[in-house]
């Protein structure tokens with residue numbers, strides 16, 4: 001299995017702060033990773049390095065076999081599918097849903113003068129149907145619900161048949177039903193052997209789709225634990241990452257966690 005991502009002692013400094021601190025991590029073909037950690041842990045920063053959008057201050061980073069600093073990132077980026085809040089903000093609200101997806105074939109946001117072939121139209125339409133929103137192809141992005149926007153972005157991320165799929169909080173802001181149906185869709189993508197290596201960032205273990213194989217826990221820019229998901233998502237590691245005692249459960253392919261509340265005995269009720 002070849003390495004899709006390879007980071008060794010990656011440190012990233014901005015305004016004197018170490019956003020990432022000696023991160024060593026490797027992702028191989030076929031793996032599905034979740035990155036978990038509290039607010040400000042450095043998850044999005046790490047994903048930006050994986051997306052070839054940021055360079056480490058020190059350390060070694062290779063993306064799809066290309067060493068950062070020695071490769072033309074404009075050739076590398078089209079090989080990576082990404083969804084993120086920052087990208088969603090750049091999508092013009094008047095853009096049709098079909099064009100939001102199709103434009104990924106050219107690596108651009110916003111339709112201009114590109115011409116598309118039937119093959120592009122067929123793939124965009126198929127991806128929208130696969131995401132359960134084929135009927136929305138003609139609508140404008142600005143009129144979609146948050147859940148429909150997330151699905152549109154996922155279709156867009158898959159449009160260029162990427163070798164690496166990066167999903168930054170793909171289920172954030174969704175209601176319970178929306179979250180559960182999107183987690184199920186992500187589980188289907190994870191189960192498909194033709195899907196690219198995938199890295200998903202979330203704050204919540206409940207949002208880890210079934211079929212995710214590996215986990216990386218970040219806190220304060222440092223790796224708390226990384227490896228096969230069942231070995232990594234333990235009470236001990238999760239408690240360390242989030243800074244409070246947590247109990248983790250894994251049932252029917254899904255994860256949950258709750259704080260361990262110390263019993264207060266010996267205090268009589270008033």
Ligand SMILES: Nc1ncnc2c1ncn2[C@@H]1O[C@H](COP(=O)(O)OP(=O)(O)OP(=O)(O)O)[C@@H](O)[C@H]1O
Pocket residue numbers: 014015017019037038039040041042043044045046203
């Ligand atoms: N340009 C910058 N200069 C200084 N600090 C920055 C800069 N960009 C980000 N940070 C800080 O780096 C830390 C990591 O940010 P990042 O967005 O990667 O965290 P995160 O784990 O994705 O957080 P969240 O879960 O809240 O989205 C944060 O404390 C953030 O304030």
